[in-house]
Amino acid sequence: MDELSTIFLALADPTRRALLAQLQQGEATVTELAAPHPISVPSVSRHLKVLEQAGLITKSRSAQWRNCRLQPAPLQQVEEWMRPYRDFWGTQLDRLDTQLATSPDRPDALAELEDR
Numbered sequence: 749m750d751e752l753s754t755i756f757l758a759l760a761d762p763t764r765r766a767l768l769a770q771l772q773q774g775e776a777t778v779t780e781l782a783a784p785h786p787i788s789v790p791s792v793s794r795h796l797k798v799l800e801q802a803g804l805i806t807k808s809r810s811a812q813w814r815n816c817r818l819q820p821a822p823l824q825q826v827e828e829w830m831r832p833y834r835d836f837w838g839t840q841l842d843r844l845d846t847q848l849a850t851s852p853d854r855p856d857a858l859a860e861l862e863d864r
Contacts, residue, residue: 751803752829755822758802763787764795768804771818778814 749757758764767781782792796816799805803822808815 751822752825754802755804755826758798758804759826761795761798763792764799767792767795767799768818771805771816775815775817778816781816 759768763785766785770776770781770784778793778796779789781796782789785792796805796807800807804819805816806819808817
């Protein structure tokens with residue numbers, strides 16, 4: 749599997765996205781990461797392994813603790829892949845906004861929808 753597919757596979761799970769969000773606040777142990785989730789520490793460890801394999805986190809060992817840290821470089825790859833799509837949709841939405849702003853029926857149509 750190519751690197752970008754591995755990253756998207758890791759990001760596809762909501763628990764893994766939540767773990768990444770937690771790591772945006774800084775380094776954390778596996779136990780700290782598991783605390784807000786309704787799943788076991790071993791389950792969180794399996795999610796973290798997927799994130800680590802995708803290069804999204806690194807784990808280090810300090811005595812009996814396993815510390816995890818966010819690695820943003822793979823997210824930059826995702827952002828670069830998505831840029832043309834964001835640009836496309838931005839242009840499309842700008843055109844729609846212009847069309848709606850110049851449409852003489854716009855205020856009346858909105859008023860009707862708001863009354864419903």
